[in-house]
Amino acid sequence: MSSAVVPPEFHEVISAFPLPGRVVSVAPHGNGHINETYAAVFAEGVGTRRYVFQKVNHRIFKDVPGLMDNVRRVTAHIATKVRAAAGEAAAKRVLTLVSAKDGRAFAQDSGGGYWRVYDFIEGAHTVDRVTTEAQATAVAAAFGEFQAQLADLPGGRLVETIPNFHHTRSRFENFRKAVNENAAGRKGEVAAEIAFAFSREADADVLLNLLAQGKISERVTHNDTKINNVMLDDATGKTVAVIDLDTIMPGLPLYDFGEMVRTSASSTDEDDPNAANMHVVLPPFRALVEGYLASEVGGVLNAIERAHLGFAGKLMAYENGLRFLTDYLQGDTYYKIKHPRHNLDRCRTQFALVRSIEAAKGAMDAIIAAS
Numbered sequence: 001m002s003s004a005v006v007p008p009e010f011h012e013v014i015s016a017f018p019l020p021g022r023v024v025s026v027a028p029h030g031n032g033h034i035n036e037t038y039a040a041v042f043a044e045g046v047g048t049r050r051y052v053f054q055k056v057n058h059r060i061f062k063d064v065p066g067l068m069d070n071v072r073r074v075t076a077h078i079a080t081k082v083r084a085a086a087g088e089a090a091a092k093r094v095l096t097l098v099s100a101k102d103g104r105a106f107a108q109d110s111g112g113g114y115w116r117v118y119d120f121i122e123g124a125h126t127v128d129r130v131t132t133e134a135q136a137t138a139v140a141a142a143f144g145e146f147q148a149q150l151a152d153l154p155g156g157r158l159v160e161t162i163p164n165f166h167h168t169r170s171r172f173e174n175f176r177k178a179v180n181e182n183a184a185g186r187k188g189e190v191a192a193e194i195a196f197a198f199s200r201e202a203d204a205d206v207l208l209n210l211l212a213q214g215k216i217s218e219r220v221t222h223n224d225t226k227i228n229n230v231m232l233d234d235a236t237g238k239t240v241a242v243i244d245l246d247t248i249m250p251g252l253p254l255y256d257f258g259e260m261v262r263t264s265a266s267s268t269d270e271d272d273p274n275a276a277n278m279h280v281v282l283p284p285f286r287a288l289v290e291g292y293l294a295s296e297v298g299g300v301l302n303a304i305e306r307a308h309l310g311f312a313g314k315l316m317a318y319e320n321g322l323r324f325l326t327d328y329l330q331g332d333t334y335y336k337i338k339h340p341r342h343n344l345d346r347c348r349t350q351f352a353l354v355r356s357i358e359a360a361k362g363a364m365d366a367i368i369a370a371s
Contacts, residue, residue: 005293006038009109010053015115016107019051020044020177026053031128034060034246036284039120050120051098055113056106061246064114066159068105071096071116071245074220093121094241106222113290123238131266134237136284139227139264142239143256144295148214150220157219165223165247166255168204172197174233175326184331190344193325196351203318206311214217215304221251225259253297254305254312260288261313262320266353270320275339275348279356280313280362281317289371312366314357321350 005103014023022045029039029052036055040046058064075097083091098117100107108117130136164170179187179194187194210216222229222242230243263270265285268277289309292298324347327334332343357364 002059007036007055009055009111009113010038013053013107013115014040016102016115017098018101019098019117021049022231024048030126036285045048050122052118052120053117054118056116056246057276058112062159063159063161064106065104067161068114068116068240070133070158070161070248072099072105073153073158074150074245074248077153078146078149084237088276092119093124094189095121095243095245099157106163115133120350121231121241121273123234126228126243128228129269130227130284133287134281135232136235136287138239138288138332139225139230140257140260140288140291141240141295142198142230143222143225143260144300146222146242147219147253147256148296148300150163151297152219155202160249161247162249164250166251166316166319167208168315168322170324171319171322172201175329176324179327180327181303184329186329186331190325190328190347193321193344193347193351196354197318197322197325200318200354203315205313205322207252207308207315210304210308211252216254216302216308218250219247219253221253221256223247223249223251223255225256225258239322242322253301254308255316257292257309258312258314258316260292262316262350262353263284264288265313268349270349271338271342271346272349273345275345275352278349280353280358280360280364282367283365286367286371291368294323305366307365310357310361310367313364314354317350317353321347321354324350 004029004289010026014226019042021042024041024043030037035058038053040053042051044097056064065256067349075095079091079094079096082094096119097105098119099105104320108114129137145279152300175197211218224244224247230242231240233240265281265288267279267281328343328347337343
């Protein structure tokens with residue numbers, strides 16, 4: 001078995017899952033930055049079958065059993081919905097969790113690490129950036145349908161896997177604290193960025209106030225709606241499944257849509273060292289709006305939610321800019337960096353995107369009104 005780059009604890013957990021056959025190869029899989037992911041090939045009779053093993057980062061996700069209960073509930077509910085609507089073959093291509101032999105949704109190795117297993121979704125792939133309007137439409141429709149599928153999820157409120165994940169006021173207060181403490185001594189060199197962040201403080205409360213007033217509603221949301229969290233069919237390019245459910249929890253649909261705008265209707269990567277390259281791109285924004293509103297969730301959103309679709313993109317860019325700037329002020333303790341100014345570059349692109357969305361507000365509102 002080829003497994004030179006696989007940690008020894010991987011071999012401990014194989015026996016904890018009821019997987020037929022024998023493992024013949026295993027290798028790192030994907031390019032995620034949080035969990036450790038491996039694709040394992042098992043020999044079964046005359047053929048083979050693949051599984052995805054993931055070691056969950058319990059330093060970031062403090063309540064892994066709670067997280068995995070979320071994943072178990074959501075994947076089972078979506079499979080039931082897809083099976084009823086499109087048949088067994090379609091249900092086999094959704095994200096499917098393999099329970100451990102003891103019935104839990106995970107297993108632990110001797111060092112306390114948490115592992116889970118999914119069926120490998122064959123004949124599908126992910127892409128890291130939206131390159132066509134058709135892709136933008138597809139990703140928006142996929143996440144819109146995902147939200148709609150979970151509107152009647154039974155069993156009560158999901159666990160908050162990262163408390164206050166998209167609570168922009170909390171993110172702002174963390175930023176304020178980082179400015180005051182100036183732990184890495186960098187406050188002086190980012191005066192312009194700090195001033196920009198303070199000048200938009202009121203934006204932090206817009207959606208939270210609407211929620212508190214009962215004008216918008218909390219729902220089950222994905223909270224990390226990048227296109228690389230949607231699997232696309234190799235042959236047709238159509239969406240197959242929404243993946244990476246670690247941050248699925250109670251939230252606002254506008255957070256999900258805003259993250260799509262931030263990542264799929266932006267002109268460059270978030271760590272582009274030249275922030276001048278960053279701006280909102282209207283054709284993919286239009287495609288996102290059309291795909292999202294054409295999905296089943298479009299009939300659920302109220303007029304206030306629709307009116308704030310463009311603002312949601314601005315808010316997510318602002319929130320992520322705050323987070324990158326906070327980490328830079330604290331000495332780069334949270335995000336992985338490739339060079340000393342990496343977080344500052346990220347912050348500057350996000351604040352440039354905020355400015356661009358502000359300038360394009362009229363055009364974006366017209367697109368929403370016409371959809």
